[in-house]
Amino acid sequence: MTKVGHKDSPVTSTTKRFWTPGRFVAILCIVNLINYVDRGVIASNGVNGSARTCDAKGICSKGTGIQGEFNLSNFEDGLLSSAFMAGLLVASPIFAGLSKSYNPFKIISFGLAVWTVAATGCGFSYKFWMIAVCRMLVGVGEASFISLAAPYIDDSAPAARKNLWLGLFYMCIPAGVALGYVFGGYVGDHIGWRWAFFIEAIAMLFFVVLTFCIKPPQLKGFADKDLKKPSTSSDTVAPTDAETSQIKTVTLKSKSKKNPLVVFGKDLKALFSEKVFIVNVLGYITYNFVIGAYSYWGPKAGFGIYKMKNADMIFGGLTIICGIIGTLGGSYVLDRINSTLTNTFKLLAASTLFGAAFCFAAFCMKNMYAFIGLFAIGEILIFAPQAPVNFVCLHCVRPNLRPLSMACSTVLIHVLGDVPSSPLYGKMQDRLKNWRTSTLIITSILFIAAIIWSIGIFMNSVDRSNEESEDDEVEEKLQSKAENSSLV
Numbered sequence: 116m117t118k119v120g121h122k123d124s125p126v127t128s129t130t131k132r133f134w135t136p137g138r139f140v141a142i143l144c145i146v147n148l149i150n151y152v153d154r155g156v157i158a159s160n161g162v163n164g165s166a167r168t169c170d171a172k173g174i175c176s177k178g179t180g181i182q183g184e185f186n187l188s189n190f191e192d193g194l195l196s197s198a199f200m201a202g203l204l205v206a207s208p209i210f211a212g213l214s215k216s217y218n219p220f221k222i223i224s225f226g227l228a229v230w231t232v233a234a235t236g237c238g239f240s241y242k243f244w245m246i247a248v249c250r251m252l253v254g255v256g257e258a259s260f261i262s263l264a265a266p267y268i269d270d271s272a273p274a275a276r277k278n279l280w281l282g283l284f285y286m287c288i289p290a291g292v293a294l295g296y297v298f299g300g301y302v303g304d305h306i307g308w309r310w311a312f313f314i315e316a317i318a319m320l321f322f323v324v325l326t327f328c329i330k331p332p333q334l335k336g337f338a339d340k341d342l343k344k345p346s347t348s349s350d351t352v353a354p355t356d357a358e359t360s361q362i363k364t365v366t367l368k369s370k371s372k373k374n375p376l377v378v379f380g381k382d383l384k385a386l387f388s389e390k391v392f393i394v395n396v397l398g399y400i401t402y403n404f405v406i407g408a409y410s411y412w413g414p415k416a417g418f419g420i421y422k423m424k425n426a427d428m429i430f431g432g433l434t435i436i437c438g439i440i441g442t443l444g445g446s447y448v449l450d451r452i453n454s455t456l457t458n459t460f461k462l463l464a465a466s467t468l469f470g471a472a473f474c475f476a477a478f479c480m481k482n483m484y485a486f487i488g489l490f491a492i493g494e495i496l497i498f499a500p501q502a503p504v505n506f507v508c509l510h511c512v513r514p515n516l517r518p519l520s521m522a523c524s525t526v527l528i529h530v531l532g533d534v535p536s537s538p539l540y541g542k543m544q545d546r547l548k549n550w551r552t553s554t555l556i557i558t559s560i561l562f563i564a565a566i567i568w569s570i571g572i573f574m575n576s577v578d579r580s581n582e583e584s585e586d587d588e589v590e591e592k593l594q595s596k597a598e599n600s601s602l603v
Contacts, residue, residue: 136271139331140280143264146227146322148287148294149315150257153234155295156311157181157195157250158411160418160426161303180308185243189545193538196411198247200534202254203261204526210259211522212379219263219518220331226259227323231316238312262522263334269509269517269580270335278454278502282446285501289438289494292410296430335514382519391456391511394571396524399504400531401564402467406497407533408540408557419550421483429487437491441498449503456511456578459503460571467568470496471561478554497561500568507571510580517580 156162164180177183182192210222233252240246265281272280302311386392413434414426423429445466452458473493480486508520536557544553 136332139329140268140271140284142322142325142329143268144284144287146260146319146326147264147284148291149319149322150230150260151288151291152295152298153253153291153312153315154199154410155292155297156299156315157199157295158292158414159296159299159303159311160414161300162308162311163192163299164303164308180303181246184308185246187243189541190538191243193411193541195247195250196407196537197534199250199254200529202251203258204254204529204534206255206258207262207522207525208379208519211262211518212375212382214263214334214518215378215515216375219334220267220326220329222259223263224323224326226256227319227326228256229259230256231319231323234312234316234319238309238316258522258525261525262518265505265509265521266334266514266517267331271332276450278446278449278506279443281506282443282502285446285505286439286442288501289434289442289498293430293432293434293438296414296434297428297432300425300428379519382516383523386512386516386519386523389511391507391571391574391576392520392524394567394574395460395504395507395511396527398463398467398564398567398571399524399528401560401567402500402504403528403532404536405557405561405564407529408536410533411537412540412544412554416550416554420478420554421486423483433487433491434494437494438498441495442501444495445499446502448499449506454506456507456576457572457574459507460568460574460576462503463500463507464565464569464572466496466499467561468565470494470499471558471565474561475555475558478551478558510578511576513579513582 160180162180164182164184181187181195206226210226213222230253233249233256236249237246237253240249265284268280268284269277298314299308299311302308302314413430417423417430418426445462449459449462452462470493473489473496475493477486477489477493480489505521505524508524509517512520540553540557543556544550547553
């Protein structure tokens, strides 16, 4: 018979051994991969399709995919990407705020459930507004994961391999988008664009169930929401009169802290007082403006400039290989050179600068094979910042601000980055009617990102990931002592 209060029963011991940090992070990586497969699917030619075209005689050919079925202009087509981002932006800070009141991992589980239902709805949509709303809800579901997954990985990874583990997680961004190109193109051409959404929803459903069953590690900087019972130790010491007075003061403060708006406002003010965070995100916004346009319009630009027969496959395969090499390479280099915030900014600025130069040169080439060679090198360098830029977001703030840091970073890089870039690129192409010129203009913006990140090299950057809020620490100790003394 198991003794009352025994902590390590055979069942829990086996469970803990099974869900090792490596396996736990692997689950998060696969979920991230599926999230970005969805982004690649919506941009693939097989799913996104092409608009209807008319010749000089007024004879129109039927379009393909979503764009053809709903008869969308390039601008309207770009709005589908913006609808997804709108849901992501609104929900990200909300989920980050809720993580202080509810179990963060249960929030992730709920968000993934919303994602699965919304992805299924995309497949059943028969009006433009229907698929636009479903894309928005897919963004809402992904927001819970984006804000909270990275802090879990940062806590689970060994100290010497934090950037490598983050690199594995962010490697799923280019790999997922590229797989989405290939998967969406193949499924869309063979069994119809709707089935691409049905299949990805089925894949995510398994992980929705799994996340509800997993017991995640305790997130640093957050109290365990499932453990509210005070200790029953008989050695508890009653608080002194001075401590009792402090307890009353802390209790009054804690009541005010229960107001979510007060807590959110205080945390937001603390976050935006961090100059390192501001510079990092400004560079990230500029960088993401270009990456967003690349990811959504890349296959169409490739077909328009070089008449690639299988633009989805070529861009997909190129992005998978270069994305994996670049993301893991950037993470590995940062671990090797000592991952201080200053060194991280050096890596961000250098890789973006040289990546921009190679990509710009690639789109100047008339020969398709010369383009592929130069663009491959450029993509490797451009994907190198994926983990380092998020490492800065996680380590320039205290642990309890990490979800909000990730959420605000996500909101800003999309509101000012890829949300406007997709429709603006489409509008520019509608006016210029020249894919090469449009792509060269968008690529040149990467040089601005490199300049902004270079500013961070000269800042007095301090890693704050191990700091604790003094107010929270005092409150936790005094409240615990008060609760324990009441049982004596």
